[in-house]
Amino acid sequence: MRRIGTMIAAGGLLLATACGGGGGGQPGGNTASKQESLSVGFVAEPANLDFTATEGAAIPQALLVNVYEGLVKLDQDGKIVPLLAEKWEISPDRKSYTFTLRKGVTFTSGAPFTADDVVFSFDRVKSDWKLKIKAQLDVVDKVEKKDDTTAVVTLKQPSNGFLYALATRLGAMFSRTGVADLANKPVGTGPYQLGSWKRGDSIQLTANGEYWGTKPAIPGVTLKYFKDATAMNNALLTGGIDVISSVQAPESLQQFADPNRFQTVEGTTNGEVVLSLNNGRPPFNDKKVRQAVRHAIDHKALLDTAWAGRGQLIGTMVPPTDPWYEDRTGDHPHDVTKAKELLGGKTYNVKMRIPNLPYAVAAAQVVKSQLAQVGITADIEPLEFPARWLDVVFKQGDYDLSIINHVEPRDMGIFADKSYYFRYDNPAFGKLLAEADKGTEQEQTDKLKQAAKLLSDDAAADWLFLFPNLIVAKKGVTGLPKNAIAESFDFTGLAKQ
Amino acid sequence: MRGRMNAGLIVGGTLVALVVIAALVSFVWTPHDPTLVDAARKLREPGGGYLLGADKFGRDTFSQLMVGARTTLYVGIVAVGIAALIGAPLGMIAGMTPHGWLSELVMRVNDLVFAFPALLLAVMLGAVYGAGTLTAMIAIGVATVPAFARVARAATMQVMVTDYILAARAAGRGRMAIAGRHVLPNIASMLIVQASVSFAIAILAEAALSFLGFGTRPPTPSWGRMLQESQELLFSTPRLALWPGLAIALAVLGFNLLGDGLRDYLDPKLRRIRERTRRSERSGGPTKEGLRGVSEER
Numbered sequence: 001m002r003r004i005g006t007m008i009a010a011g012g013l014l015l016a017t018a019c020g021g022g023g024g025g026q027p028g029g030n031t032a033s034k035q036e037s038l039s040v041g042f043v044a045e046p047a048n049l050d051f052t053a054t055e056g057a058a059i060p061q062a063l064l065v066n067v068y069e070g071l072v073k074l075d076q077d078g079k080i081v082p083l084l085a086e087k088w089e090i091s092p093d094r095k096s097y098t099f100t101l102r103k104g105v106t107f108t109s110g111a112p113f114t115a116d117d118v119v120f121s122f123d124r125v126k127s128d129w130k131l132k133i134k135a136q137l138d139v140v141d142k143v144e145k146k147d148d149t150t151a152v153v154t155l156k157q158p159s160n161g162f163l164y165a166l167a168t169r170l171g172a173m174f175s176r177t178g179v180a181d182l183a184n185k186p187v188g189t190g191p192y193q194l195g196s197w198k199r200g201d202s203i204q205l206t207a208n209g210e211y212w213g214t215k216p217a218i219p220g221v222t223l224k225y226f227k228d229a230t231a232m233n234n235a236l237l238t239g240g241i242d243v244i245s246s247v248q249a250p251e252s253l254q255q256f257a258d259p260n261r262f263q264t265v266e267g268t269t270n271g272e273v274v275l276s277l278n279n280g281r282p283p284f285n286d287k288k289v290r291q292a293v294r295h296a297i298d299h300k301a302l303l304d305t306a307w308a309g310r311g312q313l314i315g316t317m318v319p320p321t322d323p324w325y326e327d328r329t330g331d332h333p334h335d336v337t338k339a340k341e342l343l344g345g346k347t348y349n350v351k352m353r354i355p356n357l358p359y360a361v362a363a364a365q366v367v368k369s370q371l372a373q374v375g376i377t378a379d380i381e382p383l384e385f386p387a388r389w390l391d392v393v394f395k396q397g398d399y400d401l402s403i404i405n406h407v408e409p410r411d412m413g414i415f416a417d418k419s420y421y422f423r424y425d426n427p428a429f430g431k432l433l434a435e436a437d438k439g440t441e442q443e444q445t446d447k448l449k450q451a452a453k454l455l456s457d458d459a460a461a462d463w464l465f466l467f468p469n470l471i472v473a474k475k476g477v478t479g480l481p482k483n484a485i486a487e488s489f490d491f492t493g494l495a496k497q
Numbered sequence: 498m499r500g501r502m503n504a505g506l507i508v509g510g511t512l513v514a515l516v517v518i519a520a521l522v523s524f525v526w527t528p529h530d531p532t533l534v535d536a537a538r539k540l541r542e543p544g545g546g547y548l549l550g551a552d553k554f555g556r557d558t559f560s561q562l563m564v565g566a567r568t569t570l571y572v573g574i575v576a577v578g579i580a581a582l583i584g585a586p587l588g589m590i591a592g593m594t595p596h597g598w599l600s601e602l603v604m605r606v607n608d609l610v611f612a613f614p615a616l617l618l619a620v621m622l623g624a625v626y627g628a629g630t631l632t633a634m635i636a637i638g639v640a641t642v643p644a645f646a647r648v649a650r651a652a653t654m655q656v657m658v659t660d661y662i663l664a665a666r667a668a669g670r671g672r673m674a675i676a677g678r679h680v681l682p683n684i685a686s687m688l689i690v691q692a693s694v695s696f697a698i699a700i701l702a703e704a705a706l707s708f709l710g711f712g713t714r715p716p717t718p719s720w721g722r723m724l725q726e727s728q729e730l731l732f733s734t735p736r737l738a739l740w741p742g743l744a745i746a747l748a749v750l751g752f753n754l755l756g757d758g759l760r761d762y763l764d765p766k767l768r769r770i771r772e773r774t775r776r777s778e779r780s781g782g783p784t785k786e787g788l789r790g791v792s793e794e795r
Contacts, residue, residue, distance in 0.1 A: 249729035251729040254733035301535075304536045305536050306554075308553075356628070356710045361710070364715065365534060365716040369532060369716070380715050380716065382710060387624075
């Protein structure tokens, strides 16, 4: 009896090996025509698959653009491009958007995608969504169907943020007949559909054979979830996965240095790693002291040591993928003499209260060493993140210096709130932002450029670097999304040579 | 001369002395500033004034190890001090009144603290009061109290039934006097041994806490944090993890050997056995008492 069991087990194993061998796609194989599924490693698994009711970045990361599509999407350069809407027209008063929908689009349930679904999806945000961010669509007054392929959205007032919001999960299009069990059975129009979900392990997406656009080159993608980054790194080293979606420790990239086996893709994110200065109390309520800090820090050296030189230097709160980006790294160049001059020979003792996160602890030690050279002694105190740091620094504002990665997209507006933990208070900045939101697109860009420059000139904070997006993949994997600036990890173009 | 020097004592003592010397010298001299960040020296290979090379921040590893020794000793001394100062008197009280309610209370509270993992306590304290060397020391110290209390209690109970204590009591000596003049000197050797072993545990605990980010605050060098910072470079620059790892291992080994050696050196019972064995070697074959002494020890 026992022997039979063993034999069956061995047989199963053999079968699995055979499948695995086929799945591996030997380089010396006979026909290179057939593409194989790819597996991509992630660190945070979604709690369920319903991003209309559950917070968390993991759900849209897996499903948006891949399973669900919106009328528009954000491309790799941060531009808003058509997706389910072929084109759109904006009325002269900029309050009415007329979307012309793509024809011949169907949901994976077989139902056709029409203007009724657009109206349904917009209304559903108001009626059923449970997320805080749904407030971003409060500006929508009403949505109407003109004909099957035309939908008109009317806004309460002109808004430059509206289209951008549609590129996030808020703009995802749902089928009127497909929202019964969103937590387990997503129904969208995207290039992939849900295959299976092994909780605690992986989500399998299979290619949608009926997709309206360019069909995926691979039959499917497996999103494999790991408890920690080291396990994920090891899985790539041993061939368990094909792609690491995001490398958490840049120095560990050296494990994947072999160009015959691996490739590293470095792109940008929306995450500005900010050296926050408490503008609300001495010594950093003095602009000269703040500017001295910016001159004291050698950003290039900081990036090289603290984050292995990965990332990009920015001089203000704007990543290069925003339309109003300007290179402001030259505003306060590294200049110890200038910094000392600005301090006027005075020395300071300050509290640097940082979250106990790897990038913050690493950067803090460099900042401390560099500030010491101009006479500012910073006492580093790592606080448990998120709870302690949020309470002491973010809520109570009891700090002089802090370091945190501000990951939200287009988040310059946080400086306009003087109760925000920067305690930055400059009415001119708030005025520029208000004008930007009201104005035309060109006016918006111009005003925001001025606002970003004002932040830099005022030294409202110091911007250490832009957090990099680091992807490592097996050699031959193509179509990886370089920049992580949207909410999704876009598998659309993924292929393997 | 109370006993004979043994190998454990010599090797352990030497290792501990090395750590102490490194720590003391670091107060007046290190080859380089151990916290100075210099991008130009990033991951510098050993040599040319940088005996063990530099880490990813360009900080000299050797200087960091020296100052790290200071941190290690500092944490060990304070933690063991706290544990001994609280634990030993408690244990003595419990040992001198073995059937009283106070003894019961002390020992049950002891059990309670003993059942609580030291690292968990430290992480908790760190989360509430902020991570730092002080919280780490207090947490490790408090968690080590039961070990001292138990050793002190057991030893006190043994001493309390000896003739000289009975004599002292018959002579009308007060409790405090008995505790101070008779009990403490006779259990001191065991406490010293316990201190040495606890020191080794404290070193490990500090390293673990710093590794987890709940110990010594950056950039103050600490062996545990050096290990943690070298983790991501383990594959490319293994020497960064090797040196602090070796330092921790040798220091822990040193204190453990020293503890073992001290026990052999100071323990009167073992000494008696040794003397008997020596005598019997002269007269040929171990004596009955010698063997009985060994079985009693077990």
